[in-house]
Amino acid sequence: MGKSLKSNQRKIIVILIVILVLLIPINIYLYLNNISLKKEYQSLNKDYQTNTKDFKNESNKIDEIKDKLDKLNNLSNDTKKIKEELFKDIKILEDSILNNKSNSKIAYLTFDDGPYYSTYKFLDVLDQYNVKATFFTTSINGTNCFDDNTKNCMALYKEYVKRGHTIANHTYTHGIFKGLYSSIDNFINAVKKQEEKVKTETDGYITNIVRFPGGSVTAGRLKSGIIKELQKLNYGYVDWTAEDGDGGNLTSRTAAWNNFTSTINEKIEVVLFHDFNKYTLEILPDAIKYLEDKGYILLPLFYESNMIKKS
Amino acid sequence: MKKIIVIITIILILTSTVLTLNIVNYCILTNNIESTKESIKQVNKKDTDNQENYNKLEKEYEDLKKEKDNDLKEYETWENLLKVIKEKL
Incomplete structure (x- = not known):
């Protein structure tokens, strides 16, 4: 009876150790993979920030040129106003x-x-x-x-x-x-x-x-x-x-x-x-x-x- | 023997928890990467559209500027005169 219990406990220990041995490399693999993914994400995020900044600059340039176009289109009115003030x-x-x-x-x-x-x-x-x-x-x-x-x-x-x-x-x-x-x-x-x-x-x-x-x-x-x-x-x-x-x-x-x-x-x-x-x-x-x-x-x-x- | 089983079980639980965390982290990172890639695509597309729009507007502006060159000079002359008078007041 005692021998059988000890034998079962040993089996459990062996099984647990086997599971543990399997889990540890998976964990290590996932951890390393996550580090690599994190780097990739950071790099992509940087690209995104740069592209967004470029996009905003481009949008500002468009707003500027739209203002210039408006000014040109309203030139005769603006000239009239400036002459009245003058x-x-x-x-x-x-x-x-x-x-x-x-x-x-x-x-x-x-x-x-x-x-x-x-x-x-x-x-x-x-x-x-x-x-x-x-x-x-x-x-x-x-x-x-x-x-x-x-x-x-x-x-x-x-x-x-x-x-x-x-x-x-x-x-x-x-x-x-x-x-x-x-x-x-x-x-x-x-x-x-x-x-x-x-x-x-x-x-x-x-x-x-x-x-x-x-x-x-x-x-x-x-x-x-x-x-x-x-x-x-x-x-x-x-x-x-x-x-x-x-x-x-x-x-x-x-x-x-x-x-x-x-x-x-x-x-x-x-x-x-x-x-x-x-x-x-x-x-x-x-x-x-x-x-x-x-x-x-x-x-x-x-x-x-x-x-x-x-x- | 029982103590060993308990210790190994605790290590196993901890390892499993770490594994779960790693898996969750993996999923989050993968998802973030995908959504960032999608965002970059959209920004790039908008940027391309903007660039086309800007080029179109710039051409329109240059054409109008040429067409209204005299009016622009006129405006600047009056603007300068106004500045001169304002300085004298």
């Missing part, structure tokens, strides 16, 4: 200058009687110096260029707008000696007709600044009546404070330069030029540099400016 600020600056609270200076370059075929050359100079100006337009020669009857000048209206200049009204006929100032109605009709011309040629640009051909003094006794009528049409008017004399009999570049520099005295200047005159074209780059060296900021005219008289 004109408000210029008005504030003008007020400060006129109240002697600012030493800043402003010059408004203006070109009368165009569009001429030579206007393209003037526009290129202005572009070269990043200057925005104001063009007082007439339709004195119909659709043809006044300085070259073989050329049609109507494309210039869109060019003014495209290049960011102000288009202003110099009456349709410019007929100082052909009845423009014979009555208030004649003058106002010539303004309205030119406004319509600009509107048609530019697909909707509305002029609201007038320069009287010959200057407001030329209107004589009709001046106050005309101004009242212009007010009703939401127009302001402007003369000039400086010029190179190219509207008269200008004989040389030196004369143009001397006329121009001798008339630059004010803190806010409205400079009168004509965009057909070869001497004006010659002095224009130097005139721009001269004004900039003297601290003038060169700007296009706008209705709210103090230089645009409303009464």
